[in-house]
Amino acid sequence: MLINMDFSSPLSAFLGIIASKVKSGCCLESRENELNIPHIPVLAEETVGSFSGVRNGWIVDCTIGYGGHTEALLERYPEIGVVGIDRDAEAISFCRRRLERYGERVKFVRGSFASRVGEVLDSFPISGILADFGVSSLQLDKRERGFSFDSDTLDMRMDSDSGFSAYDLVNGYGVEKLERIFREYGELGNRSARLAEKIVEARSSSPIGSARRLSEISIEVLGTRGRIHPATLVFQAIRIEVNDELGEIESLLDTLERKRPYGATVSLITFHSLEDRLVKRRFSKWSKGCICHRDAMRCTCGGDHSLGRPASRKPVTASAKEISDNPRSRSAKLRTFHFSKGVGPDVSDTGSR
Numbered sequence: 001m002l003i004n005m006d007f008s009s010p011l012s013a014f015l016g017i018i019a020s021k022v023k024s025g026c027c028l029e030s031r032e033n034e035l036n037i038p039h040i041p042v043l044a045e046e047t048v049g050s051f052s053g054v055r056n057g058w059i060v061d062c063t064i065g066y067g068g069h070t071e072a073l074l075e076r077y078p079e080i081g082v083v084g085i086d087r088d089a090e091a092i093s094f095c096r097r098r099l100e101r102y103g104e105r106v107k108f109v110r111g112s113f114a115s116r117v118g119e120v121l122d123s124f125p126i127s128g129i130l131a132d133f134g135v136s137s138l139q140l141d142k143r144e145r146g147f148s149f150d151s152d153t154l155d156m157r158m159d160s161d162s163g164f165s166a167y168d169l170v171n172g173y174g175v176e177k178l179e180r181i182f183r184e185y186g187e188l189g190n191r192s193a194r195l196a197e198k199i200v201e202a203r204s205s206s207p208i209g210s211a212r213r214l215s216e217i218s219i220e221v222l223g224t225r226g227r228i229h230p231a232t233l234v235f236q237a238i239r240i241e242v243n244d245e246l247g248e249i250e251s252l253l254d255t256l257e258r259k260r261p262y263g264a265t266v267s268l269i270t271f272h273s274l275e276d277r278l279v280k281r282r283f284s285k286w287s288k289g290c291i292c293h294r295d296a297m298r299c300t301c302g303g304d305h306s307l308g309r310p311a312s313r314k315p316v317t318a319s320a321k322e323i324s325d326n327p328r329s330r331s332a333k334l335r336t337f338h339f340s341k342g343v344g345p346d347v348s349d350t351g352s353r
């Protein structure tokens with residue numbers, strides 16, 4: 001039983017007609033113009049293709065965002081439904097409009113995937129799990145969300161109701177804590193301490209109130225060399241901390257490890273090495289049959305601990321064409337794992353949606 005879950009309204013009777021028009025392509029273009037869809041899904045073809053073994057049941061899209069991947073899944077696999085999670089209220093209300101025509105095939109859950117995915121797995125016969133981590137183009141482009149370098153605010157919360165923002169972090173953390181996040185999440189090495197000290201010095205006269213001011217301070221310390229904006233890694237570090245992005249991923253992987261959704265496909269898209277490392281290591285752990293200590297002379301564990309297999313050893317990355325059409329795809333890595341063993345019913349062929 002889902003608690004406090006927010007379901008979309010029932011499908012209207014004329015949906016079939018609309019759906020067939022959309023399939024023929026006639027409505028899709030005008031609807032997209034009307035909705036002004038702000039985000040191009042990365043690796044869309046590859047991601048949808050990774051679920052080709054899923055014939056029915058539900059896919060949980062842990063980061064539904066602006067619904068690009070979800071819509072592509074619903075179009076490609078007419079027998080499935082999608083439960084879409086997002087902690088951004090704007091994203092959920094956008095998807096309600098965008099995906100309205102799929103009626104009961106889409107359910108929405110507002111919240112962080114770490115806190116909500118467990119109950120979704122308990123409530124639906126889930127045959128696929130998708131997550132496209134990171135921020136959406138709309139979050140980046142909307143200046144008032146405070147994610148962009150020239151923003152007048154300093155916010156960076158994906159969930160605008162959460163109590164802790166980039167402003168609180170930049171004006172509240174001491175030198176050591178600031179240095180730690182720049183070192184760990186921004187991978188800024190020796191420059192982390194100088195930047196932390198500079199921030200504390202700058203805010204001593206008045207609080208740092210905008211992303212623009214933070215960018216200026218970052219440029220003063222880090223210089224302007226290289227092709228990417230000098231504040232990119234500073235903003236990445238702050239965003240990761242404000243939204244506990246790595247903790248969320250760890251927790252999602254913990255839940256999947258605990259629940260072991262038998263027969264399900266898991267496809268996860270990451271955007272930087274810290275995220276990818278978490279996914280890669282966990283998929284590798286799940287693949288291992290033998291869990292004996294590496295110094296053990298022989299296997300005594302039975303050797304049957306594998307939970308399934310990864311689709312490939314290497315991640316799928318964007319083609320040159322996609323990178324030129326959508327530069328955000330440049331750092332995207334898609335990894336897929338197929339659960340083949342575990343608790344719960346095999347949902348790969350139950351016809352249960």
Ligand SMILES: C[S@@+](CC[C@H](N)C(=O)[O-])C[C@H]1O[C@@H](n2cnc3c(N)ncnc32)[C@H](O)[C@@H]1O
Pocket residue numbers: 039040041042062063064065066067068069070085086087088091111112113114132133134135136137158248
């Ligand atoms: C890159 S966008 C997803 C875009 C989506 N795949 C599409 O095609 O439109 C990432 C989304 O995930 C959401 N998000 C990020 N971390 C989250 C978390 N821990 N829990 C729930 N939603 C999260 C963000 O709010 C954002 O809307």
